[in-house]
Amino acid sequence: MRGGDPPPQGSPQPRQPAQPVSIAASEAGSAPRWTRDADLTARTSFRVPARAAWLVEVSDAGSLPAVLEDPRIAGAELLVFGGGSNLLFAAPLDGVALALTGDAVEVVGDDGDHVVVRAGTGHGWHGFVQHTLSLGLSGLENLSLIPGTVGAAPIQNIGAYGVEIDQRVHAVEAWDRDAGRPVRLAADDCGFAYRDSRFKRESGRWVVTAVEFALSRTPRLQLGYAGIGAELATMGVVEPTPALVSEAVCRIRRSKLPDPAVLGNAGSFFKNPIVPEDHAAALLDAHPGMPSFAAGPGWRKLSAGWLIDAAGWKGHRDGDAGVAPGHALVLVNHGQASGAELLALARRIAGSVQARFGVALEPEPRIVGASW
Structure with a gap:
């Protein structure tokens, strides 16, 4: 784990080395949807012309093994595609863009204070942060309003305002294409570095399917990053809460960064x-x-x-x-x-x-x- 105040490590499920896990198809899951010569322009935040020879959208992770064995993927470049907020298409993709859209969220560990929340890779990141705050959980508030999806967060090791996601990840579930099986990687096995991870360095190997986060009901607010304290003061906040810190971060980001929907x-x-x-x-x-x-x-x-x-x-x-x-x-x-x-x-x-x-x-x- 990297610097800063880490989250409580006494979480209810101890970390384990990478190990096989099962991926079961849900009854509600729909079949993968394939699109040939797919226009991805509107799916990227840069809004530059973007195309892929194929786009396959997978809502049920249980379908992933069969999708990866499809002859349309064999030998082709595979781009695992989230919210398109961290991609620049300089040329069309002569391969397959794979979009995992599963967005289920569940609490998988809870000892009263330390809580582990699991989210599907397709869940929008900011929406997930707001959901954890609605559950009374602290830990992700400084990462509010970052575009993209849950699945992209550990790949890029996203960070902002004094917090990086490696400080909050409990485990990552992924399909290991080299081993041909799903695995669960503890945070220490993810190779996190500044805006980097083993998922990014070994991009052809891993397909992230879900992420577990170690959060807390006891706020441990990170207020030292320049601007947060001043914004809270502008808001008239005397006793910050995680939700108020999230609001302050959103206000700062909106004041400094252009809205991708506009620019x-x-x-x-x-x-x-x-x-x-x-x-x-x-x-x-x-x-x-x-x-x-x-x-x-x-x-x-x-x-x-x-x-x-x-x-x-x-x-x-x-x-x-x-x-x-x-x-x-x-x-x-x-x-x-x-x-x-x-x-x-x-x-x-x-x-x-x-x-x-x-x-x-x-x-x-x-x-x-x-x-x-």
Whole structure:
């Protein structure tokens, strides 16, 4: 598990190494739906032209083994598709997009304070966060309003406002394509790192089917991230609750980040770079106002948004491909940009930051049809 205050670890079900589990088809499950030459444009938050040779939608995880044995998948590239909020299509997918839509939520462990909640991979992330708050559970409030699905959360190891999902994951259920069986991976077996996981590094191997989260009825609020305290004060909050922290986070995000429904984007496009301490110290000497954060012994994390802004890119626009005027970390589609155009802009931005600061930027979204 990575830094920060972890959730209570005395959860009612002890963590176990990766082990086989069964996936039973539910009686209510419907048959997988296949679509040829599928238009995925409206299914991605960037809203760039996006197509796949095939789209298969699976509502029942019990159907997954048969789907993965289908000849349309054999030998083809498989893209596991969630809410499309972390994808940039630079070219069509000459393969199969697999969308798991199961969204059941259930409490699977409860000792009175520590609660384990299991959610299907297709459940919308923000809706799931709000559901846990409605159950009186704390732990995910800082991650409110992040676009995407539950299944994408551990793959990307999403994080915001001082909390990362690896601090809250209890276990991940997935289909292991190499072993040809479903498994349940304890959080420590997921290979979590900053905006990374073994599911992302081994993307051709895993299909996440459900995620268990370790939450608590006793709030352990994370209020140290810049902006949360000030927003709570603006709201007139004296005694914060998880629901009020969630509201504050939503207000901050809405004030800073463009709504993908209005202006196509995938949120933060670049990871915050982690550099050696001596490199960070030299940059701080030259740029005293540069944000810098501890990232483990000998390392510092820098703000990609600050670096991009300082390099003069905030609000820049090449045709319909641009950088959000309110947040330099967000690339936007003003209407008719292609994924290739946004990728070209991203490469120019990264080259500019590298030339000025000697810092390499890496994209957060997965790029389909091209390499970084």
